[in-house]
Amino acid sequence: MTLDPVVMFFIAGFIISLMRVDFKLPSAIYEFLSIMLLITIGLKGGIELSKQHVGDLIGDVGIVLLMGVFIPLLAYPILYLLGQFKRVDAASIAAHYGSVSVGTYAVGVAFLESHHVSYESHMPLYLVVLEIPAIVVGIVLAKGISKETNWAEMAQESFLAKSIVLLFVGLFIGWAAGEKIHLSLDAFFFAPFKGILALFLLEMGVVAASQVGLLKKYGLFLLGFGIVFPVIASCVGLVFADLMGLSLGGSLLLMILAASASYIAVPAAVRIALPEANPGLSLTASLGITFPFNVIVGVPLYYKIAEMYLGA
Amino acid sequence: MTLDPVVMFFIAGFIISLMRVDFKLPSAIYEFLSIMLLITIGLKGGIELSKQHVGDLIGDVGIVLLMGVFIPLLAYPILYLLGQFKRVDAASIAAHYGSVSVGTYAVGVAFLESHHVSYESHMPLYLVVLEIPAIVVGIVLAKGISKETNWAEMAQESFLAKSIVLLFVGLFIGWAAGEKIHLSLDAFFFAPFKGILALFLLEMGVVAASQVGLLKKYGLFLLGFGIVFPVIASCVGLVFADLMGLSLGGSLLLMILAASASYIAVPAAVRIALPEANPGLSLTASLGITFPFNVIVGVPLYYKIAEMYLGA
Amino acid sequence: MTLDPVVMFFIAGFIISLMRVDFKLPSAIYEFLSIMLLITIGLKGGIELSKQHVGDLIGDVGIVLLMGVFIPLLAYPILYLLGQFKRVDAASIAAHYGSVSVGTYAVGVAFLESHHVSYESHMPLYLVVLEIPAIVVGIVLAKGISKETNWAEMAQESFLAKSIVLLFVGLFIGWAAGEKIHLSLDAFFFAPFKGILALFLLEMGVVAASQVGLLKKYGLFLLGFGIVFPVIASCVGLVFADLMGLSLGGSLLLMILAASASYIAVPAAVRIALPEANPGLSLTASLGITFPFNVIVGVPLYYKIAEMYLGA
Amino acid sequence: METITKIMMTIITEQNLERSIIHDLEDLGVDGYTIIEARGKGDSGIKSATWMNDTNIQIELIVDDALASKIYNYISDTKKYDNYSMMVYLSEVKVLKRH
Amino acid sequence: METITKIMMTIITEQNLERSIIHDLEDLGVDGYTIIEARGKGDSGIKSATWMNDTNIQIELIVDDALASKIYNYISDTKKYDNYSMMVYLSEVKVLKRH
Amino acid sequence: METITKIMMTIITEQNLERSIIHDLEDLGVDGYTIIEARGKGDSGIKSATWMNDTNIQIELIVDDALASKIYNYISDTKKYDNYSMMVYLSEVKVLKRH
Numbered sequence A, B, C: 001m002t003l004d005p006v007v008m009f010f011i012a013g014f015i016i017s018l019m020r021v022d023f024k025l026p027s028a029i030y031e032f033l034s035i036m037l038l039i040t041i042g043l044k045g046g047i048e049l050s051k052q053h054v055g056d057l058i059g060d061v062g063i064v065l066l067m068g069v070f071i072p073l074l075a076y077p078i079l080y081l082l083g084q085f086k087r088v089d090a091a092s093i094a095a096h097y098g099s100v101s102v103g104t105y106a107v108g109v110a111f112l113e114s115h116h117v118s119y120e121s122h123m124p125l126y127l128v129v130l131e132i133p134a135i136v137v138g139i140v141l142a143k144g145i146s147k148e149t150n151w152a153e154m155a156q157e158s159f160l161a162k163s164i165v166l167l168f169v170g171l172f173i174g175w176a177a178g179e180k181i182h183l184s185l186d187a188f189f190f191a192p193f194k195g196i197l198a199l200f201l202l203e204m205g206v207v208a209a210s211q212v213g214l215l216k217k218y219g220l221f222l223l224g225f226g227i228v229f230p231v232i233a234s235c236v237g238l239v240f241a242d243l244m245g246l247s248l249g250g251s252l253l254l255m256i257l258a259a260s261a262s263y264i265a266v267p268a269a270v271r272i273a274l275p276e277a278n279p280g281l282s283l284t285a286s287l288g289i290t291f292p293f294n295v296i297v298g299v300p301l302y303y304k305i306a307e308m309y310l311g312a
Numbered sequence D, E, F: 001m002e003t004i005t006k007i008m009m010t011i012i013t014e015q016n017l018e019r020s021i022i023h024d025l026e027d028l029g030v031d032g033y034t035i036i037e038a039r040g041k042g043d044s045g046i047k048s049a050t051w052m053n054d055t056n057i058q059i060e061l062i063v064d065d066a067l068a069s070k071i072y073n074y075i076s077d078t079k080k081y082d083n084y085s086m087m088v089y090l091s092e093v094k095v096l097k098r099h
Ligand SMILES: Nc1ncnc2c1ncn2[C@@H]1O[C@H](COP(=O)(O)O)[C@@H](O)[C@H]1O
Pocket: D012, D013, D038, D039, D040, D041, D042, D043, D044, D045, D046, D047, D056, D084, D085, D086, D087, F031, F032, F033, F034, F035, F060, F061, F062, F063
């Protein structure tokens, strides 16, 4: 198995951080790279949407939403009963794993491109769709359907979170402008995509490694959960992909969406909605364990699983 | 009428800001994009200048300078007499409208490229030339030719304003290095131009929308002025373009230069030279009203006008 | 002699800084550009290394290390005896000149590309190798081989300095991934290289010019040293290049490595290891004198010398 | 020098809270403030400003005694900020009268 | 702890003014200062640091009594800064003697 | 308002020193600090934050008297920081009790 160069950048960041090299991207640059990734992924999906009847996708969007509700419901009892976490912490971690990681998704796209495997190109739509239900489920798990919850503020913080909005802006403009957008925006958004991802992953490696120290604090269960749960979730994703009749490439991406955990939109939303939850726990799991696992081991593993399952 | 994708980015920024999404580009990135636009516009103009006798343009530069003096003189009485603004405020707003907006100019260039209309490619020279006379006229209108004015400091702040200098650096290097510069600098400066403009306009949409709230404060006259005056000024621009015998594309760009109002160089210069002027007034007009109007409605409208006038 | 456009950017930055234009790149952007240059240079070298037996280079790496020890030993007595500098200052400046400037190296690469001259493409390996010995020599010159020196901390600060690590990350990934990396990372790293260098040099021109004011303070000897020593060092570089049997292009690059002085890695390391050294002295010399000299005059001059010497 | 003695109240907290806390402060009657980006370390760990969710802000409020007490009471009574990392301290400043 | 009591004078104003105000302060005899980027809100509205013309700086000056008065008088007498947003306040600090 | 009086110790120094000085402070017993990016001018010239080696940081430490003395003694006794640009000053703050 040869590693994709973008994954090497991630590993390099991880290693130099462990070696205590004093490197971090300026935060303005980190934000810039994130913005570029989000808009570009959105644009790509939008352009593809412009080629089909959006109406045809409504059923599939419903199925994907269902998956977004199912995964946190699967994670919660494991965390609460097996992991002995406090209710609010179990709910918060469940919300993170029900949602998705754009960085991991992008690694999946890069993987498919390297292997010349095509995929249903409206997948970014599902990326947007999956950001939200998990947050709602998480809050309900933590609080019940309590009147106390400021749903308006919660909606503001989650639906209108920067990352979701940027994906959506890209999706919409891509859809409205269609294929011709490629011509004018290629050199800035599309062509440098993998390079931008590489630099982004270098920084994410540094950040992920800085979370590793916290593992000692939170114990082995979290480590196990962060590795085993994504694999389970990926299989859930595969079943849903099968239900929707996705291709091999599309199946891999849905598996990745299922297996990945949010470390941007959800932490911010949960911090507002469930302040009593310990943000260190969920971030260590999603960013310090699951993200590196998925990027390095998970993506090719899920691909193998999908190949076997689909008999391709 | 289909919108140019870059304009969609502007509208998207405008809308998400009104929806109170907490998005802004890091200011370092905003500055970076501005710098890229200014240098690239300069380079483009410079490369074209290198192909002609600069001497031949002196007459035309004089005519453009005249236009830069005429437009603020046209705006001032409207603002002072009709609008009942204080003398210093009328003068300050007039200075903004006599000068130009690089962002609007870039949208015009993108528009022409989308419509495959060619234009006199030394137009960036006029962009540089037009930045300055309006500031001088504004100060004279506000103070008379008073000895009090620190003309040296004023010149420092306006002639040597960052935006003008960057345009000029691009212009000069483009002129000195000529066509061959395309080869080495294409991938960083020229090819990504529209993408950079798109991201820049996303942010400008956010900024413009944040100005809209101030409209209530400043009243309807300012709203009307910010919409009507650009249209008048564009016609002035067309007459000057005719005088200079510009092509359809060149005429559109000169109309845009006439119709657009500065929101970078002039505010900074006027803040130093006319501190008693209310900066909120002129910024709301130029950035909150005229900029969106020009980007969305003005550019295609002026094009229609130019087509009719030139009988094309 | 026509100037390379990237050099024009440097000169433009220099001039606008002297004209007191208030321009500087946001520091986040400056860092971003540096990071891009370092990684790209590393990647380029790594890709080439992947095509040859690394073992074959060990001898040459040894020779280059020798040069890195020799040059500060040559500079020190000149500074200490002729220049009458304090021991620690002479040692610090010597360390700067024994090490290398990545910006100057990049200008050399751009020069060779413009002149269609090929070069041994593993040169970036030497760039990495040369960063370090000069620091060690400088410390020994200043302190003797004293037990006081915290060599561990010194090693941390120099071997693991950000710039060296980024070069190395690029080198390693380029080597591991090989030629195929070009495909996916071209649009972000390789193609924009010269443009990134141009913008970087614009800023470096501003920074260099801001050092010029200090020249008065430090006197004529430093000015002379900053111009004459690089020429001497370039000849040392040429002799070593000859020893290693490098081509014309490779010889030029080794001359540039010899002639250039560090203004990033070494200042930071020396600040920690030799705090009593005056950082103004070494920075004025390396950044305010030698860098502009090399970029504008040195590179083409060394090329002429190499051509004559090699009888090409 | 004609000055008015006021209280400088400094709040160091998570950047995530900016919108919500400024909203609350304005409700309490604050009409001027200054915000500075900061990093730091405290009971709730290191805020290294490496990435988005990991930054502090330092809010500086120049207020009179009455408003200071009001804000103090609000912050200590509300449970809202109990679970956020937040550090609040006061000092005395003399504000110059200008206009 | 050997310390010298000094006055900390803090000036919060528009970034646009930086060059001009530093120039004036140096003319008045200031030879050390610290500048921090800031955002804020005051009588002249919100400075959100979204874009260039919209940012504050916080200038911190450690000065003795005499220089503080001199700066104070300059700022209150000159009309130059009347139309700019600016907030100035003083506090007491004890500076450690090092060298 | 229930407050505890503490010392605010502010250290303005070269960004290069951050890692080393934070390390030393933690050894001395500091467990909370705030860091702000700054530019400035002092005896050792202008720090204009134009590029990497040219930036200051302002470290703010809220400490009790004992720790303040300990840090003071360390900074004045060690020769380590003698050759770096560094400015240290103290003021009094009242920290709000929250938890
Ligand atoms: N002793 C201290 N001195 C200075 N700043 C502190 C101190 N303790 C906490 N802080 C700041 O307040 C933030 C929140 O503190 P905490 O709630 O203790 O995590 C930290 O990230 C620091 O920026």
